[in-house]
Amino acid sequence: MFVNGVTLQNRGLPDSHRLSVYAGTGGYDALRRVLLDSMAPDQIISEIKKSALRGRGGAGFPTGLKWSFMPKGVTGTKYLLCNADEGEPGTCKDRDIMRYEPHRLIEGMIIGAYAMGARTGYIFIRGEFVEPIHIVEAALEEAYAKGYLGQNILGTDFSFDLYVHRGAGAYICGEETALMEALEGKKGQPRFKPPFPASYGLYGQPTTINNVETFASVPSIIAKSGEWFLNLGKPNNGGTKIFSVTGHVQRPGNYEVPMGTPFKELLEMAGGLRPGRQLKAVIPGGTSTPMVGGEAMMAVAMDYDSIAKSGSALGAGSVIVIDDSVCIVRVVERIARFYMHESCGQCTPCREGMGWLWRVMHRLENGQGREEDLQLLLDVGSRIEGRTICALADGGVAPVVSSVRLFREEYEYHIRHKRCLVDGGAV
Amino acid sequence: MPHIEIDGQSIEVVPGTTIMEAAQALGIYIPFFCYHPKLSVAANCRMCLVDVEKAPKPLPACATPVADGMKVATASRKAKMAQQGVLEFLLINHPLDCPVCDQGGECPLQDITMGFANPHSQYAEEKRVVQDPNIGPLIATEMTRCIQCTRCVRFGQEIGGIMELGATGRGEHMAIGTYVAKAVQSELSGNMIDLCPVGALTSKPFRFKARSWELKHTPGLCPHCSTGCNTDVQSLGREVLRVLPRANQAVNEEWICDKGRYAYTGLQAEDRVTRPLLRVDGVWREASWAEALDVALSGLEQVIARHGAERLAGLISAQSGNEELFLFQALLRGMGSPHVDHRLRQQDFRADAAMPVYPALNMALEDLEREPLILLCHAFPRQQQPLTNHRLRKSVLQGGKVIAIDSLRQDFNYPVTQLVAEAGADLALYAALCSHLSGHAGKTGVESLADVASDLLAADNPLILIGSALLHHPQAAAMIAQIESLAGLAGARVGWLAQDANSAGAWLSGCVPHRLPGGHRAQTIGLPADALWDADMRGFILLGTEPGVDAMRGVAALAALQKAEFVLSIAQFAGEAKQYADVILPMAAFAEGAGSFINNEGRLQTFRAAVKTPEEARPAWKILRVLGDGLNLPGFQFNELSEVTATWQREIGEYALDVPPFRTFPVLEPVPVSPHADDGLRRLGDWPLFRGDPLVRRAIPLTQPAVVKMHPDQVRALALQGDFVEISTSGGKVCLPLVADAGIPMGTVWVPMGYAETAILGAAYAACSVSTATPPATATGT
Amino acid sequence: MLSEKSLAEIARERAKYPADQARSVLLAALRIAQEEQGYLSDAVMEYIAGLLGIPAIQVYEAATFYSMYDLQPVGRHKLCVCGSVSCFLNGSDAVLQHLSERLGVSPGETTADGLFTLQEVECLGACKDAPMLQVGDHYYENLTQESLDALLAKLRGESDDVR
Numbered sequence A: 001m002f003v004n005g006v007t008l009q010n011r012g013l014p015d016s017h018r019l020s021v022y023a024g025t026g027g028y029d030a031l032r033r034v035l036l037d038s039m040a041p042d043q044i045i046s047e048i049k050k051s052a053l054r055g056r057g058g059a060g061f062p063t064g065l066k067w068s069f070m071p072k073g074v075t076g077t078k079y080l081l082c083n084a085d086e087g088e089p090g091t092c093k094d095r096d097i098m099r100y101e102p103h104r105l106i107e108g109m110i111i112g113a114y115a116m117g118a119r120t121g122y123i124f125i126r127g128e129f130v131e132p133i134h135i136v137e138a139a140l141e142e143a144y145a146k147g148y149l150g151q152n153i154l155g156t157d158f159s160f161d162l163y164v165h166r167g168a169g170a171y172i173c174g175e176e177t178a179l180m181e182a183l184e185g186k187k188g189q190p191r192f193k194p195p196f197p198a199s200y201g202l203y204g205q206p207t208t209i210n211n212v213e214t215f216a217s218v219p220s221i222i223a224k225s226g227e228w229f230l231n232l233g234k235p236n237n238g239g240t241k242i243f244s245v246t247g248h249v250q251r252p253g254n255y256e257v258p259m260g261t262p263f264k265e266l267l268e269m270a271g272g273l274r275p276g277r278q279l280k281a282v283i284p285g286g287t288s289t290p291m292v293g294g295e296a297m298m299a300v301a302m303d304y305d306s307i308a309k310s311g312s313a314l315g316a317g318s319v320i321v322i323d324d325s326v327c328i329v330r331v332v333e334r335i336a337r338f339y340m341h342e343s344c345g346q347c348t349p350c351r352e353g354m355g356w357l358w359r360v361m362h363r364l365e366n367g368q369g370r371e372e373d374l375q376l377l378l379d380v381g382s383r384i385e386g387r388t389i390c391a392l393a394d395g396g397v398a399p400v401v402s403s404v405r406l407f408r409e410e411y412e413y414h415i416r417h418k419r420c421l422v423d424g425g426a427v
Numbered sequence B: 001m002p003h004i005e006i007d008g009q010s011i012e013v014v015p016g017t018t019i020m021e022a023a024q025a026l027g028i029y030i031p032f033f034c035y036h037p038k039l040s041v042a043a044n045c046r047m048c049l050v051d052v053e054k055a056p057k058p059l060p061a062c063a064t065p066v067a068d069g070m071k072v073a074t075a076s077r078k079a080k081m082a083q084q085g086v087l088e089f090l091l092i093n094h095p096l097d098c099p100v101c102d103q104g105g106e107c108p109l110q111d112i113t114m115g116f117a118n119p120h121s122q123y124a125e126e127k128r129v130v131q132d133p134n135i136g137p138l139i140a141t142e143m144t145r146c147i148q149c150t151r152c153v154r155f156g157q158e159i160g161g162i163m164e165l166g167a168t169g170r171g172e173h174m175a176i177g178t179y180v181a182k183a184v185q186s187e188l189s190g191n192m193i194d195l196c197p198v199g200a201l202t203s204k205p206f207r208f209k210a211r212s213w214e215l216k217h218t219p220g221l222c223p224h225c226s227t228g229c230n231t232d233v234q235s236l237g238r239e240v241l242r243v244l245p246r247a248n249q250a251v252n253e254e255w256i257c258d259k260g261r262y263a264y265t266g267l268q269a270e271d272r273v274t275r276p277l278l279r280v281d282g283v284w285r286e287a288s289w290a291e292a293l294d295v296a297l298s299g300l301e302q303v304i305a306r307h308g309a310e311r312l313a314g315l316i317s318a319q320s321g322n323e324e325l326f327l328f329q330a331l332l333r334g335m336g337s338p339h340v341d342h343r344l345r346q347q348d349f350r351a352d353a354a355m356p357v358y359p360a361l362n363m364a365l366e367d368l369e370r371e372p373l374i375l376l377c378h379a380f381p382r383q384q385q386p387l388t389n390h391r392l393r394k395s396v397l398q399g400g401k402v403i404a405i406d407s408l409r410q411d412f413n414y415p416v417t418q419l420v421a422e423a424g425a426d427l428a429l430y431a432a433l434c435s436h437l438s439g440h441a442g443k444t445g446v447e448s449l450a451d452v453a454s455d456l457l458a459a460d461n462p463l464i465l466i467g468s469a470l471l472h473h474p475q476a477a478a479m480i481a482q483i484e485s486l487a488g489l490a491g492a493r494v495g496w497l498a499q500d501a502n503s504a505g506a507w508l509s510g511c512v513p514h515r516l517p518g519g520h521r522a523q524t525i526g527l528p529a530d531a532l533w534d535a536d537m538r539g540f541i542l543l544g545t546e547p548g549v550d551a552m553r554g555v556a557a558l559a560a561l562q563k564a565e566f567v568l569s570i571a572q573f574a575g576e577a578k579q580y581a582d583v584i585l586p587m588a589a590f591a592e593g594a595g596s597f598i599n600n601e602g603r604l605q606t607f608r609a610a611v612k613t614p615e616e617a618r619p620a621w622k623i624l625r626v627l628g629d630g631l632n633l634p635g636f637q638f639n640e641l642s643e644v645t646a647t648w649q650r651e652i653g654e655y656a657l658d659v660p661p662f663r664t665f666p667v668l669e670p671v672p673v674s675p676h677a678d679d680g681l682r683r684l685g686d687w688p689l690f691r692g693d694p695l696v697r698r699a700i701p702l703t704q705p706a707v708v709k710m711h712p713d714q715v716r717a718l719a720l721q722g723d724f725v726e727i728s729t730s731g732g733k734v735c736l737p738l739v740a741d742a743g744i745p746m747g748t749v750w751v752p753m754g755y756a757e758t759a760i761l762g763a764a765y766a767a768c769s770v771s772t773a774t775p776p777a778t779a780t781g782t
Numbered sequence C: 001m002l003s004e005k006s007l008a009e010i011a012r013e014r015a016k017y018p019a020d021q022a023r024s025v026l027l028a029a030l031r032i033a034q035e036e037q038g039y040l041s042d043a044v045m046e047y048i049a050g051l052l053g054i055p056a057i058q059v060y061e062a063a064t065f066y067s068m069y070d071l072q073p074v075g076r077h078k079l080c081v082c083g084s085v086s087c088f089l090n091g092s093d094a095v096l097q098h099l100s101e102r103l104g105v106s107p108g109e110t111t112a113d114g115l116f117t118l119q120e121v122e123c124l125g126a127c128k129d130a131p132m133l134q135v136g137d138h139y140y141e142n143l144t145q146e147s148l149d150a151l152l153a154k155l156r157g158e159s160d161d162v163r
C-alpha cells in the first residue's frame, strides 16, 4: 500500500522541515516547472481537477473547481489563504505537516497563487501552535532567501508574498469566513454567504482558502500529474489522505493512506484496539461528523463517498475510536461541551441551542435524566440543524443525535439507573 | 429583472433585492428581529427563515438575495417550524417579565411570541444571568432581556459613527456592553432604544412612567435645531412622557438626536412659570392675568412716554413659531421701536445688508448625501445640527469629502480634513485659502492649504456651508466676505447651516432690525442685539430667551436688563428673569402650543399642541395678541392661530427655497480680534449641544458640567497643576475643571458658553489668562 | 505603556498587512502586550486601541472573544490541560485531577504562590499524543503521572532560577 507517500513523505527524515532536505527530495521542482517551463495557470487548474483532489479541511469540496471560481482580471489584490486553524477534536494532521513538511505547504501555496493570480497570502495558524508557527516562519524565510517568494519569483514576473497570521484561540476561526474576520482583526464570526469568498473575501477582495493538507498535496500532483494522484485513490476521491487515528487504539497517529482503504486496515495500522476491548463506535471525521456503530464501521472504506453512504462523513479524516470501556453518554457530554464553548454566539439556534444540548447531556450524565430527555435532544437538534450561518451548529448536533439513535439503550439505562451502563469510565 | 413568487404572489424586483424587501413590497409579513432597513444585514437572529423551493434548508429572508424564478413560502410548515424553533431559543433565556417591562406593548418579541410560539417551552434548565452595565443617564439596561440581535452595536458603528456598544464574549456568554462601564457619548444614542426590539435598552427618564398603550401620540417638531426633525410627542394627561422620532425620510429619516429626545424633561423644571408674576417693591408675587397685563401695558407705555419708543427693544428666541415671531416684531414696530432681533450670539453685524433673506441650506437635506466635496466654514454640525451631520457623514461614507475650517479641531464622527486657525487668525486663514485659490500664494504657503485649494479647484461645483460659529466671530462680516470671494474662485455654491429650529422663520418674519417680514428693507433700521447692551435702552420685551446665558456677552446683557426701567419677560421659566424683569408672563412651552417652523432647507412644517398649558400659562401668540390689542395697535384682531398664520403667510409672501448667497459685500474696515493678554491666550467658546436654549438647559438627564479645555502642551507650558484652573478675562474670572484636549490649538482656551458661571467671561475670542486654582468649595453648575 | 521591544514587534507584524488595514494587527498586538505584561489590563487595551486607531470596544470585543487572552492576572505558568474527546478517552480527567491534587487548586484557580494556574481547555490539536497539556509555548504529550511530576519539578526549578 502507498503509505505516507504524499504530504508526509519526508516525515521520517532528519531535519525534514529544512529547505535543503526538502529540495534534496525534489522539493520546489514542481514550482520550477510551473514557472520556468511556463505551465499556464489554466493548465495547473485542470491538472488539479483531474487529480480529484478534494478539500482536506472537512467539506471535501473539489479543489480544482474551487480554484476555477477565482475571478480573472479584477483590480486590486487577490488573496490566497491557508487554513491552519486545526481545532476540531480528533484533528491533528495539519500540525504535523507544518512541523515536518512546511515547504510542501509553501510550495503548494505558491503554485496555487500563480494559478489563481493571487498576490498575497496568509497562513492562518491557530495561536496555540507555537512550535509549528516558528517552523513555518523559518521556512518562509528560507523560501524568501531562495527567491521562491517575494518579488519576481525565480526571475519571472510573478510575485507573491506569504505571511503567517496567528490565531488567538477560537475553533470557529477554522470556518473560512470567520477566519477572514479574524485576519481583519475582528471577532471570528462567520459571514453570511453569499457573497462567497471568491468574490468577496479578505478585505472584500477575491479570496481562495484551502486547508494545509490540500495545499501540501499540490506539489506532488504537479510533479507527477493529476492522473497519478487520482489513481492513488478512487474516482472522485483522488489521492491519499491523512487519517488521524486517536482514542482507544494502541498506536494513535497520522496515517496517510490511499482513499478507499478499508477502515479495518487503518485500525490495524494504528495498532488495533487495546487487549480485550470491543469496538463500540467510531467518529470517522472529527467530532462534527455523526458517530458510526463499531460493527458497521468495520465494513466501511475510508473515502468521502463510502463514509457518506454509512451516514457519516469523512470530514477532516479525524478517526476517533471508542471502545467498550467508556460510557457513550459521557463521551457525548464532553463533545457537547466543546460546541457550547466554541459557538461564536451570533446565531440564535447555536448560541442558545449548544448550551441547551450540553445542559441536558450534563444532567443525563449526572444521573438527573428524565424520560422525555431523549426526545428533547432530538427535537432541539432538529431545531438547530440547517438554520444557522455556519456549520458549527450542525457539527454540534451530529454527535448528540447520532449517539441517541445508535445507543438509545445506554441513554435509557442512564435515565433509569442514574449511572453508567459501563462503569469503567475512561482509562 | 428577477421575477419571484412569494406565497403565490409574484413580483419583479431589481437584482440584489432580498426576499425580505420583496416580501415587504408585497405587503407580506415575515417576522424578524435583527433586520433593520437602515442597518447592515447581520442575519444572526434567524427569525426570518423562510422556505425557498429547491433549497434544502430554510433561508433567512433578510439576507438572501432573490434569484429569478425563486418560489418562496413564508408560512409553509417548513417555514413555520423553523420560525417557531428560533423563537423558542430566543425565549429560553428571556425573563418573560413583560408585566414590569417598559417595552411591553411595543415589543416585537412579545408580539411575535403571541402570534407564533408554542406556549409550552420545553426548556427546563436554569436561565442565564447577565450583568446590566450602567451606560449613563439616558439608557436603562436590562440585559437578561437582550436577544443579541446586535442592532444597537451596528447602529453605533454605522449610523452613530462612534462605536461604543459592542458584543463581548463569545457563544452564550456574548453580552452587549461598553468598554469597561463607560457612559455612552453619542449624541444619537437614544435611537438605540428605539432599535432594540426587546426591553433590554429602554429610556431611563421614561422608566416606569407609563405603559406604552396609555400614551397619547401627537405629531410634533423638534424645536432644538434647524434640521426640523419630526417627532412623535407622547403624553399622558398633562405631562409629556416621551419624545420619539417620527419617520420622515426627507428630513430625519427615522432618527432624532438625544437633545430632541430628552429635552422635554426640562419641562419639569422647578422654575417653570405657570401664573403671571409681578415684582412689587422688589418682591415677586403671583398675579391675575388682568393685573399682570395692566402692569405690562403701563410699563411699556411709560417707557415710550418718557424716553420714546427708540429706547425700547425686543428680543425673541428663534425657537418661536412663525406666528409668534411675526406678532412680536409687529408689536415692537407697532409701538414705534425698530429694535427687534433674535441673533443674541452674533458680535459683528456689518454684513447685515448683504445677508440673504434667510440663512438657507440652499438644497434638500437628502441631497447633502450626494455632495462630493463640502467645505465647512466654522461649522460643527455634529454638535449644532446632529441629523444634518448624519447626512454629511453619509456623503463621506459614500466617497464624498468634507473639509472643515475652524478655530479648533473638532471631534467629527467621520473623516474630515481639518484646517485649524492659529489663535485669532481665522480671517487670515480664509484669506490665505483665497490666495491659494487664485494662485497667488507662492511656494511658501501651508501645505495643507494648498491641498485644500487644489481639492476645491478640482471639484465640480463644490459646496460651502457656513456654520453658526462663524457668525459668532468678532470678524464674522469680513470672514463672510472672504468666503464670498472663495466661492467665486472655487466655483462653489454656498449654503448656511442655520442655528435654531426657526432661524429661517425669524429672518423671514422680520425679527431682525433691518428687515421687515418677507425680507423687505426696514425704513428705520434698529440696533442689533449685541449693540443694545451698550445703547442705554430703557425698556425690553423678551420672549423665550435668557440673554444672561443666551447672549454672546451675557454679563453685559444682564447689566443692561437690570439697568432698564421696565422689562417684560414672556417666558416658560422664571430663571434669570427674576433678576431684571418687572413682569413675567407665563407662556406655553414645548409641546404645549401649536405653530410652524421653517427648517434649514426652507421647509415649512407645522406642529400641534400635545398637552394643555399648565395652569395659567398661555400660548405666546395669544399673549402678544392681547398686548397688541391692549396698546390699541392695528392688526392684532385674531381669534384663531390659523388667522395669524394666514396673515403671516400673506406678509412674507412666496419665499424661495434657495436664496442667492450674497449681495456683493461692502469693503470692510478690518476689526482686530481682541488684543491678546500678556500670555497671549484667547478664549474660545460656543454653546454645547445641551446648552443652547432654556428648555434643554433644564433637562436634568442631559446635564454636563462646564469644563475648560486646553491643549496638553499648553497645560504644560503654563505649568498648570491639579484638576482645576481659574480663567480670567476683562469681564471677570471663573474656576472650572480642566481637561486636556489635543484638538484645542495652542494659545487658546476653550470655555463653553451657555452656562451662568461662564457668562462672566464675556464674549468668545476675547483675551484671557489662566492659572492653577483650588477647586471651589461648592461644585459649580447650573 | 509597552516596551520598545514590544512596539517593534508590533510594527513588524503590522508590516504584513496592507497599509489601510491597521486593525489586522490587533490579535498580534494583544498577544505581544500579554506576553510583556502577563495579562491584558483595561489600560493596555485602551492603549492598543489608540495605537491602531480603532474604538476601544472593538479591542475589548476581540480580547473577550478569543480564549488565549487573559483579562485577569494568571500564574507564572498556565497549565492548560486538554479535556476534549481524544484526550478525554485517554485519561485527561485523571491528568487534571492529579495536577489539582499536586497543586492544591481546582481548575480555573491559581496557586497561592502565584506560580501555577490550572485550566482545562478545549482541543489543542495534538489528539494523537493524548493526554496532553500546554504550558506557555510548549506542548507536553502522552502524559503520565510521572511525567507530570517531572514537569512540575522542572517548572518550579525554572522559576527558582529566575528568582
Ligand SMILES: Cc1cc2nc3c(=O)[nH]c(=O)nc-3n(C[C@H](O)[C@H](O)[C@H](O)COP(=O)(O)O)c2cc1C
Pocket (backbone or CB within 6 Å): A054, A055, A056, A057, A058, A059, A060, A061, A063, A066, A083, A084, A085, A086, A087, A088, A171, A172, A173, A174, A175, A176, A177, A209, A210, A211, A212, A214, A215, A390, A391, A392, A395
Ligand atoms: C466550524 C468550522 C470549523 C472549521 N475548521 C476548519 C479547520 O480548522 N481547518 C480547515 O482547514 N477547515 C476548517 N473548516 C472548513 C473551512 O470552512 C473550509 O471549508 C476549508 O478551510 C476549505 O479548505 P479545503 O477546501 O481545502 O478543505 C471548518 C468549518 C467549520 C464550519
Ligand code: SF4
Pocket (backbone or CB within 6 Å): A172, A189, A190, A342, A343, A344, A345, A346, A347, A348, A350, A351, A388, A389, A390, A391, A392, A393
Ligand atoms: S452557527 Fe454558531 S458558530 Fe456558526 S456562525 Fe452561527 S453562532 Fe456562530
Ligand code: FES
Pocket (backbone or CB within 6 Å): B031, B032, B033, B034, B035, B042, B043, B044, B045, B046, B047, B048, B049, B060, B061, B062, B063
Ligand atoms: S431578521 Fe433575518 S436573521 Fe434576523
